[in-house]
Amino acid sequence: MKWNVRVSGARNPDVIDKFCAVFESYWNNEDFRPFDVNEFREMAQREKSPGLDLMPSPVEIRPEPFQVRLLELIELSRQRGRHRNLLVAATGTGKTVMAALSTTSDCAHACRGRDCCLSPTARKS
Numbered sequence: 001m002k003w004n005v006r007v008s009g010a011r012n013p014d015v016i017d018k019f020c021a022v023f024e025s026y027w028n029n030e031d032f033r034p035f036d037v038n039e040f041r042e043m044a045q046r047e048k049s050p051g052l053d054l055m056p057s058p059v060e061i062r063p064e065p066f067q068v069r070l071l072e073l074i075e076l077s078r079q080r081g082r083h084r085n086l087l088v089a090a091t092g093t094g095k096t097v098m099a100a101l102s103t104t105s106d107c108a109h110a111c112r113g114r115d116c117c118l119s120p121t122a123r124k125s
Contacts, residue, residue, distance in 0.1 A: 067098050074102050 007015045026032070063071060074085050089095050 061097060061101065063098065063101055064094070067094055067101075070098060071102055074098075 007019075009016045070087065070089070074087065077085050087095055087098060089098075
């Protein structure tokens with residue numbers, strides 16, 4: 001499901017003010033810092049594996065609390081023998097991040113010698 005909202009500054013100034021306040025709080029958060037191309041290249045070079053032509057992101061991926069809860073539910077489902085789980089969440093909530101974290105942290109345990117695969121998410125517009 002995807003929601004698009006049209007908001008008018010004349011009719012809904014409180015919504016616009018709230019949006020601006022939230023944006024500013026994200027923008028000023030200490031977790032974000034200005035992009036430095038030299039730092040990015042240095043970190044990418046340090047992480048580069050021989051034989052792979054990849055440039056990994058230097059961004060540390062930390063799940064949000066709601067994502068942690070969903071990842072725990074997926075792990076619980078795996079522990080109960082269910083290995084074909086479907087995560088359904090709204091646009092922008094980090095489904096791809098959760099899939100990557102779930103796969104990288106639990107793949108060896110969950111697959112138990114079988115081939116694992118990560119199915120990309122798709123959306124129907």
